Amino acid sequence: MAQIFDPISSEQRSAIVCCYVNATSRIQVARITNMPNWYFERVVFPGQRLIFETMPDSLLEIHCGMMASAILADTIPCDRLQIEEEIISSSTPDHEHRLEELNDGLGSATPLVASSTSITTEVTL
Numbered sequence: 001m002a003q004i005f006d007p008i009s010s011e012q013r014s015a016i017v018c019c020y021v022n023a024t025s026r027i028q029v030a031r032i033t034n035m036p037n038w039y040f041e042r043v044v045f046p047g048q049r050l051i052f053e054t055m056p057d058s059l060l061e062i063h064c065g066m067m068a069s070a071i072l073a074d075t076i077p078c079d080r081l082q083i084e085e086e087i088i089s090s091s092t093p094d095h096e097h098r099l100e101e102l103n104d105g106l107g108s109a110t111p112l113v114a115s116s117t118s119i120t121t122e123v124t125l
Contacts (some may be wrong), residue, residue: 001112012109017053019081022044028043028063030042030043040054059077060076
């Protein structure tokens with residue numbers, strides 16, 4: 001199912017597109033909490049690729065755990081997860097549709113920058 005994420009303020013022109021892959025066998029929660037007036041949180045299932053748009057100085061927190069507990073496993077600077085050098089305005093339907101296809105695994109990653117970094121974390125409880 002496609003997920004439309006919380007848009008970044010249209011005043012922010014330096015937004016970047018990022019990719020995080022959960023290469024663990026556990027469900028993770030990805031959060032960005034260090035941006036004023038904006039909050040991002042998504043559940044990332046094992047093997048799932050999460051494509052999202054944010055500001056370069058954002059920090060992606062990866063939380064994992066069991067049952068009712070959650071442990072902050074890693075904090076990743078989002079500029080290290082960037083996958084595109086230039087961003088189309090997030091207000092265009094074509095751009096949002098492209099991000100949704102990538103999140104659903106339907107789009108090809110070939111037009112994306114080859115120097116992308118995907119960081120994964122495994123926490124043993």
